[in-house]
Amino acid sequence: MNLSRPARIALRTAAGLGFAAIYLPLLLVLLGSLNPDRSASWPPPGLTLDWWAAAWDNEGAREALWTSVRAGVAATAVALVLGTLLAFAVQRYAFFGREAVSFAVVLPIALPGIVTGIALNSAFGTVLEPLGVGLGMFTVVVGHATFCIVVVFNNVVARLRRLPGSYEEAAMDLGAHTFRAFRDITFPLLRSALLAGGLLAFALSFDEIVVTTFTAGPGVQTLPVWIFNNMTRPQQAPVVNVVAAALVLLSVIPIYAAQRLSSDTPGGGRV
Amino acid sequence: MRPHRSLLTAAALSGLLLVTACGSADPAGSGKSGGLNPPDLKAPTALGKAEGEVDLIAWAGYVEDGSNDPKVDWVSAFEKQTGCQVNVKTAATSDEMVSLMKTGAYDAVSASGDASLRLIASGDAAPVNTALVPNYADVFAGLKNKEWNSVKGVAYGIPHGRGANLLMYDTEKVRPAPDSWSAVFDKASAHSGKVTAYDSPIYLADAALYLKATKPELGIENPYALDEKQFDAAVALLKEQNAHIGEYWSDYLKEISAFKSGDSVVGTSWQVIANLAASEGAKVDAVLPKEGSTGWSDTWMVSAKAKHPTCAYKWLDWIVSPKTNAQVAEYFGEAPANAKSCAETADKNHCAVFHATDEAYWKRVHFWTTPIEQCLDGRTDARCVPYAQWVQAWNEIKG
Amino acid sequence: MTALTPGLSPESARRAAGPGRGAVRRLAGALHRRPRLRLAALLTAPLLWLVLAYLGSLAALFLSAFWSTDSFTSEVVRIWTTANFEELVGSPVYRTVALRTVGVALAVTALCAVIAFPLAFYTARVAHPRRRPLFVVALLMPLWAGYLVKVYAWRLILSEGGPLDWALRPFGLSGPGYGLTATVLVLTYLWLPYMALPIHTALAQLPDNLLNASADLGARTGRTFVSVVLPLVWPAVAAGSVFTFSLSLGDYITVQIVGGKTQLIGNLVYSNVTLNLPLAAALGTVPVAVIVVYLLAVRRSGALRSL
Numbered sequence: 001m002n003l004s005r006p007a008r009i010a011l012r013t014a015a016g017l018g019f020a021a022i023y024l025p026l027l028l029v030l031l032g033s034l035n036p037d038r039s040a041s042w043p044p045p046g047l048t049l050d051w052w053a054a055a056w057d058n059e060g061a062r063e064a065l066w067t068s069v070r071a072g073v074a075a076t077a078v079a080l081v082l083g084t085l086l087a088f089a090v091q092r093y094a095f096f097g098r099e100a101v102s103f104a105v106v107l108p109i110a111l112p113g114i115v116t117g118i119a120l121n122s123a124f125g126t127v128l129e130p131l132g133v134g135l136g137m138f139t140v141v142v143g144h145a146t147f148c149i150v151v152v153f154n155n156v157v158a159r160l161r162r163l164p165g166s167y168e169e170a171a172m173d174l175g176a177h178t179f180r181a182f183r184d185i186t187f188p189l190l191r192s193a194l195l196a197g198g199l200l201a202f203a204l205s206f207d208e209i210v211v212t213t214f215t216a217g218p219g220v221q222t223l224p225v226w227i228f229n230n231m232t233r234p235q236q237a238p239v240v241n242v243v244a245a246a247l248v249l250l251s252v253i254p255i256y257a258a259q260r261l262s263s264d265t266p267g268g269g270r271v
Numbered sequence: 272m273r274p275h276r277s278l279l280t281a282a283a284l285s286g287l288l289l290v291t292a293c294g295s296a297d298p299a300g301s302g303k304s305g306g307l308n309p310p311d312l313k314a315p316t317a318l319g320k321a322e323g324e325v326d327l328i329a330w331a332g333y334v335e336d337g338s339n340d341p342k343v344d345w346v347s348a349f350e351k352q353t354g355c356q357v358n359v360k361t362a363a364t365s366d367e368m369v370s371l372m373k374t375g376a377y378d379a380v381s382a383s384g385d386a387s388l389r390l391i392a393s394g395d396a397a398p399v400n401t402a403l404v405p406n407y408a409d410v411f412a413g414l415k416n417k418e419w420n421s422v423k424g425v426a427y428g429i430p431h432g433r434g435a436n437l438l439m440y441d442t443e444k445v446r447p448a449p450d451s452w453s454a455v456f457d458k459a460s461a462h463s464g465k466v467t468a469y470d471s472p473i474y475l476a477d478a479a480l481y482l483k484a485t486k487p488e489l490g491i492e493n494p495y496a497l498d499e500k501q502f503d504a505a506v507a508l509l510k511e512q513n514a515h516i517g518e519y520w521s522d523y524l525k526e527i528s529a530f531k532s533g534d535s536v537v538g539t540s541w542q543v544i545a546n547l548a549a550s551e552g553a554k555v556d557a558v559l560p561k562e563g564s565t566g567w568s569d570t571w572m573v574s575a576k577a578k579h580p581t582c583a584y585k586w587l588d589w590i591v592s593p594k595t596n597a598q599v600a601e602y603f604g605e606a607p608a609n610a611k612s613c614a615e616t617a618d619k620n621h622c623a624v625f626h627a628t629d630e631a632y633w634k635r636v637h638f639w640t641t642p643i644e645q646c647l648d649g650r651t652d653a654r655c656v657p658y659a660q661w662v663q664a665w666n667e668i669k670g
Numbered sequence: 671m672t673a674l675t676p677g678l679s680p681e682s683a684r685r686a687a688g689p690g691r692g693a694v695r696r697l698a699g700a701l702h703r704r705p706r707l708r709l710a711a712l713l714t715a716p717l718l719w720l721v722l723a724y725l726g727s728l729a730a731l732f733l734s735a736f737w738s739t740d741s742f743t744s745e746v747v748r749i750w751t752t753a754n755f756e757e758l759v760g761s762p763v764y765r766t767v768a769l770r771t772v773g774v775a776l777a778v779t780a781l782c783a784v785i786a787f788p789l790a791f792y793t794a795r796v797a798h799p800r801r802r803p804l805f806v807v808a809l810l811m812p813l814w815a816g817y818l819v820k821v822y823a824w825r826l827i828l829s830e831g832g833p834l835d836w837a838l839r840p841f842g843l844s845g846p847g848y849g850l851t852a853t854v855l856v857l858t859y860l861w862l863p864y865m866a867l868p869i870h871t872a873l874a875q876l877p878d879n880l881l882n883a884s885a886d887l888g889a890r891t892g893r894t895f896v897s898v899v900l901p902l903v904w905p906a907v908a909a910g911s912v913f914t915f916s917l918s919l920g921d922y923i924t925v926q927i928v929g930g931k932t933q934l935i936g937n938l939v940y941s942n943v944t945l946n947l948p949l950a951a952a953l954g955t956v957p958v959a960v961i962v963v964y965l966l967a968v969r970r971s972g973a974l975r976s977l
Contacts (some may be wrong), residue, residue: 003796004891007891010788011788011791011792011796012796014788014789014792014794015788015789015791015792015793015796015797018785018788018789018810019789021859022783022808022809022812022859022862023812024833025820025823025824025827025859026811026812026815026820028823028826028833029815029819029820029823032823032826037551041528041531041532041551041552041837042826042829042831042833042836044834045552045704046977052339057336057340057341058338058340060338073974076686081715082715083716083763084718085712085713085716086712086713086717087713089709089713089716090714093705093708093709093712095709095713096422101713101717101720103965103969104720104721104725104727105716105720106912106965107721107724107725107962107965108724109916110913110916110961110965111920111957111959111961112915112916112919112920112921112939112954112957112958113952114919114920114921114922114936114939114940114943114954115725115728115731115939115958116728118731118939118943118947118950118951118954119724119727119728119730119731119956120723120724120727122727122730122731122734123723123726123727123730123731125731134374142723145719146719146720146723146724146819149719149720150714151961152759158703172702175970177694177698177699177707178696178698178701178704179694179697179698180698187865188863190633204812204813206814207814207816207817208811209817209818209922210922210923221361223816224816224818226816227816227819228818229331229361230960240819241819243816244684244815244816244819245817247814248811248812248814249814250814250817251811251813251814251815252807252811253764255807255810255814256807257804257813269898322863323901470926472941516930516931517847517848517930517931518848519932520930521926524822525927528825528826528829529829530829530831532829532830533830534829534830534847535833536846564762604868659739659946662942662946663942663946665941666763666933666938666942667761667763667939668933669931669933670761670766670767670933
């Protein structure tokens with residue numbers, strides 16, 4: 001599309017303002033981590049690196065980070081398997097209820113977290129507790145995986161749609177059996193879609209708080225839950241700002257990696 | 272004071288409802304006797320050898336081992352001295368505390384007044400032999416054998432500390448200095464849009480307390496025992512107040528920042544919030560108004576199924592020992608339970624600021640209790656409004 | 671296509687057929703001959719998970735909306751009653767809050783779309799192609815900052831005399847303070863990336879030749895935009911709106927922090943969870959019903975496929 005010069009300038013300005021609006025609050029988080037006051041204030045009375053040192057020594061934050069990573073990885077793994085299976089079924093087969101299935105898979109992420117949270121909470125209470133399984137890491141992973149399936153599903157479905165089944169058929173004609181055709185042909189072609197979907201699933205799980213609140217056992221504290229608990233404690237609020245600032249800075253790595261890996265699809269991953 | 276007092280009071284108060292159902296008349300009126308009848312459990316008469324570890328359930332900030340802040344640590348010294356390794360689970364709600372206690376995997380818990388009764392009624396918490404807790408002798412008399420930590424004169428736990436819900440105000444913008452809750456009720460219009468209130472159904476008790484003083488014709492005795500008419504009056508008062516509310520607060524930080532910026536200038540608060548806000552430059556003061564106030568208090572209890580009873584008793588003794596109780600009270604921002612702690616605080620004014628030794632002060636504080644249908648003030652000719660309805664009313668008040 | 675070479679080589683296929691792999695091969699053969707079996711193998715695990723674990727718990731929850739609680743024990747009484755729904759419909763508080771919540775969700779969605787479009791247009795079509803991936807990273811990065819941290823940052827921005835007041839003062843204006851406006855503003859900020867990313871992807875995938883064809887046929891930029899770009903990008907907007915709309919509809923934390931005394935349907939659900947689960951469940955049906963209707967409406971545009 002050939003845009004006129006004024007249109008380009010207008011778009012550039014709009015984008016500039018948009019990015020400014022996105023990043024100024026994040027800058028404020030960074031500033032908050034340098035603010036000597038224990039609760040937020042404007043303008044900050046001074047600057048200090050004390051909180052960064054305090055955060056470095058904070059065992060609770062480190063443990064919560066590790067818990068979040070484990071929960072995220074496990075939920076992503078489950079979502080990858082289930083999402084891919086479902087994507088193949090929906091994209092390669094016609095069956096009764098196919099539309100319903102592709103609708104149902106969207107529900108966990110579209111419905112409010114609090115509804116999903118209390119539904120799973122009471123179901124776990126009724127079904128799992130008599131079996132001696134209390135709320136804990138396991139239930140968090142189940143809860144997270146449920147709403148992560150859809151992002152993997154969508155990424156894989158989108159890829160399969162553009163991927164003719166003829167490659168697999170050709171492989172089979174040449175003597176490869178179903179599993180081998182998948183391993184050697186389909187999987188390599190899906191790899192980047194799986195990575196993009198998996199990364200988004202991980203990101204969703206990593207920042208989730210509502211479902212986590214209702215499915216986490218007492219000993220399980222993910223990073224958002226830790227932040228929630230500490231944001232409201234005056235002794236800890238600035239440390240939370242440090243953790244947040246550090247996360248924003250570190251997040252460049254996985255996102256950029258995902259961009260590179262999915263560079264064969266213009267625009268990269270799907271939400 | 273914990274991060275989400277409102278959330279947990281809601282959760283915790285629900286606990287007491289269960290208790291009353293066990294011990295008192297049911298709605299069909301089958302005529303069971305009133306009062307709490309806990310299972311007949313015996314407190315130990317002597318302690319054995321330390322078991323080497325102890326499993327605790329606690330509110331955030333009650334059992335600090337230096338992992339959140341290396342300078343805040345009263346667990347390491349305990350472990351060194353007693354040989355009892357401390358394993359702590361931080362619970363977020365009283366419900367969680369109760370369900371954890373029911374697993375039998377824990378030795379002791381820091382229960383809120385409402386959860387504590389539930390644990391006593393269900394037989395999960397055992398009576399405590401206070402003779403085995405030497406430091407109990409120094410606990411303030413005003414905290415011993417209260418309705419939330421004892422049954423019929425038998426102690427079920429060791430008091431941890433207490434706090435009152437005060438009236439905080441901006442000393443520059445609210446003049447003259449208020450000495451009555453009227454500042455947030457009848458005279459709230461003076462600061463319309465900058466009044467703040469605690470975001471929990473239990474806040475209805477604050478309104479009831481005010482009505483008790485200002486509308487004697489309603490006959491309110493106990494702010495947690497309101498019949499239909501009294502309750503409606505409290506709800507009406509809060510609906511009026513809502514027009515002047517800027518925001519409701521449920522956590523520390525929210526209120527401190529609101530007072531610092533000037534978004535709030537008058538409202539309910541805790542002493543620790545007033546202190547922190549003042550230390551960060553807000554011009555605020557907090558008072559216990561002439562009508563009195565509501566408040567809260569927690570108790571350390573021992574599990575009836577404790578696997579490490581000796582270490583649990585050692586912990587109870589440790590947490591109310593003068594030095595440790597002083598540390599907890601200062602970190603947490605509350606009045607210590609041990610009278611001798613006042614000599615041990617880093618800030619020598621701590622006890623004075625938190626009125627720790629001022630029993631006359633605490634006599635004016637009505638500690639949180641769960642409202643139930645049987646009126647807690649002893650009336651038998653009236654039916655009181657139960658807590659579940661307080662929750663509905665609170666939603667309606669907020670609109 | 672180099673990745674395909676080994677699989678296509680007859681040699682390697684023969685190797686795979688070698689001794690010891692017989693069982694796998696037989697299973698593969700069985701699956702190959704029976705597409706129904708293959709489908710069942712694919713569907714069983716995900717459907718068990720989604721239908722049994724997820725939809726099952728949801729159904730159980732909504733079933734409990736027809737129960738009541740004992741006012742003494744707060745325990746659920748399993749006697750069929752529509753009292754909760756009658757209260758839901760009859761009580762003006764719930765009606766007002768439900769309408770307010772839908773209004774907030776719609777406002778947030780509209781704002782997100784309006785802000786995200788030029789942003790995504792720039793990152794997808796105006797910015798230098800080499801820099802585009804960087805801009806996508808820039809769009810996504812806020813997602814990692816932590817929901818709560820961002821909301822508290824906004825609490826500071828909106829506070830009296832805070833950065834927003836400070837920035838607006840030269841123009842004789844002041845920020846909205848805490849309340850409904852603040853809630854809409856902060857939710858828009860939070861969910862913007864969910865709208866911007868699908869639009870960016872759709873714009874980036876617009877074939878150049880289509881745009882050129884439009885221009886060749888004499889359409890001006892504006893006409894091309896309305897007749898070619900918008901229809902092709904619309905499903906992406908709808909897909910983004912599923913996120914912005916549903917995330918706003920269920921939120922209860924943001925409004926607690928910057929909403930002043932405002933409450934949304936999520937707050938009502940949350941305040942009833944421990945004491946009156948049936949009522950909480952009944953309240954929960956409101957956002958669920960709204961979202962299901964919304965999803966069904968949006969599905970026509972094919973949006974769910976570009977989520």
